[in-house]
Amino acid sequence: MTLTIADPVRHTVQQILSWFAQGFETANEGNMLAALSDAEVDALADDCGISSHQLLALVKAGPHAADEMPAMMRALNIDPAEVEYRMRRLFRDMQVTCAQCSSKDTCRAHLRHGKAEQTFVDYCGNADTLNALRANPDLLVGA
Numbered sequence: 218m219t220l221t222i223a224d225p226v227r228h229t230v231q232q233i234l235s236w237f238a239q240g241f242e243t244a245n246e247g248n249m250l251a252a253l254s255d256a257e258v259d260a261l262a263d264d265c266g267i268s269s270h271q272l273l274a275l276v277k278a279g280p281h282a283a284d285e286m287p288a289m290m291r292a293l294n295i296d297p298a299e300v301e302y303r304m305r306r307l308f309r310d311m312q313v314t315c316a317q318c319s320s321k322d323t324c325r326a327h328l329r330h331g332k333a334e335q336t337f338v339d340y341c342g343n344a345d346t347l348n349a350l351r352a353n354p355d356l357l358v359g360a
Contacts, residue, residue, distance in 0.1 A: 249277050266306065267313060275316050282316035285324045289315075289341065292333045295350050296358045303356070307346065314342040 250258065250273070274284065287297035294332040301308040318324070320340040327333040338344040350356050 266309060270323060271317075272312055275313065277314045283312040285318075285321060285328065286315040286343065288328050289324065289333055289343070289347065290350070291358070292328055292331075293337070293351055294346055295347065295356055295357050299356050300350060310341045311346055318342055350354055 235302040250261075258272065259269045265272060265286065267275075267320075290297040290300065297308075300329070318341075320342075323340050324333065324337075327336050337347065
């Protein structure tokens with residue numbers, strides 16, 4: 218006898234399993250980092266080009282903590298792939314800023330409702346950088 222699960226139920230189960238897997242992944246990363254000595258954490262952070270404090274905050278924030286940044290760039294007609302390719306260090310610094318942002322709910326809502334382009338300067342820690350990037354035609358979508 219074969220048990221068939223309806224598609225909506227299967228999708229919900231897959232979502233729940235995905236959430237558990239993501240939580241387990243984040244917990245393991247935190248545990249692995251906690252097992253390192255201070256010198257090892259400092260060396261790892263240095264390799265990443267950030268401070269050990271920033272590294273710890275990023276691990277705590279989780280693997281999707283800066284997902285809003287490329288979405289914001291696209292909303293502003295900036296090509297995230299082009300910025301990452303041409304300005305790797307700047308892109309990374311922007312990710313760190315985004316990951317540590319306390320305005321994520323506002324950002325997500327404005328992105329979702331299509332009004333981020335008009336309001337991002339009011340809450341985005343990357344606003345000045347984003348405006349500078351928008352001034353460079355080589356970094357715009359379709360350029």
